[in-house]
Amino acid sequence: MTLANVHSFESFGSVDGPGVRFVVFLQGCKLRCKYCHNPDSWKMADNQLISAEDIVKKALSFQDYWGKDGGVTVSGGEPLLQIDFLIEFFKLLKAKKIHTTIDTSAGPFTLEEPFISKFNELMQYTDLVMLDLKHFYAKEHYALTKMDNTHILQCAKHLESLGKDVWIRHVLVPGYTDNEQHLKDLGAFIKSLSNVKKVEILPYHSFGKFKWDNLGLKYELDDVHTPSEEEVKRAKELMGLI
Template identity: 45%
Template structure:
């Protein structure tokens, strides 16, 4: 008797690819100060730094927030594509976007598949040479058009007092990005009595000057503000900068002069890279 072949023999079960999910604090459809052009901004949940002047303490906790897939974020972002122009796109901010590096990488890979410009807003604290993080970071940079890098304070002792963490690995990240010609904007929040010391600003200026000059597209001073104080009171978290007022216009101009911000204007003609 002839044995009939089972048509299901030798078949391989194809599992549906699981979608990467992450935790999102909130989104903004029309961000004008979160990278080049007009950008859709997703504020990812989670940060290990505790910057004294942070205005989003509600983004600190890790593993909470609105669970979303990359597709859900990008589908929502594309509704505003008509406003982006040649420079705009999507920015991942926080919190700290690198805390959820798998989610960030998945979003950026799929964004580039849709020809969407990508901008990474980071303070660099999660950076490490250790695996598996570093390989993921290397890959992330291939899909990142530009990064907004927040340098909190160049002096390591003051940095730890200000943020609760060391800054050695942060500058290692910046060095790696510079050596690999990864475009960046550098930002520094000016806080009277905390990050507004001429000697430290001079050191920061010298540090930025040694980064390859085609990498740093813009340097900007962000004046400290008190808009987030209400959140601390509502969350019953002590606010460590009570009584400190925003910097005067003169101090902001002084910092801009020391950092030579007017010399860094390549952002005006900047365009996303094509993968």
């Protein structure tokens, strides 16, 4: 039995996959996104250690609210850092025919063993992957998140080879991710993937800034504004989404 290191739960998530969802936020992330809303989830230090069985029980107590589309999402932090737990957890949920979603930035993804066999096993129990693409270019991705993105794009291609349903998420950050050519290239990459069911452009906002302040971390995006509806529309047009 593998215990999950849990950051928090949300009983009625409405933005983390189809329908109403029970969302498990796992602790730990190795990216350092400048706009992260949950910097308190970065450390792998033990938070709440809970078994897959106990989380299934907790999730099921909300099942009446899910309707036909809802289910369970695991987010973070970065869920794939706890892949052994995810396999156990999703196996139990699929045995009960519950819709399963992972919200990931694919930071831990690699085609190397033992990870890739575990990942492929996990995908057998996963209905949907919400994949965050932070930036299409490696250098800019590193500047924004302190991690290269070669393996993240590889993850997108691997999910296509598995035929797994994917929703892509991209945070529009003025001055960082809204460059015209970047949006065109990112859009073309996403269009080249045959398994993408939805693309969401999320306007940057600074709601998580207070957490950075509380942790004594320097928040570098103070001068960045939240994109207007017009700016989001422009991004969607450049990406070929509308």
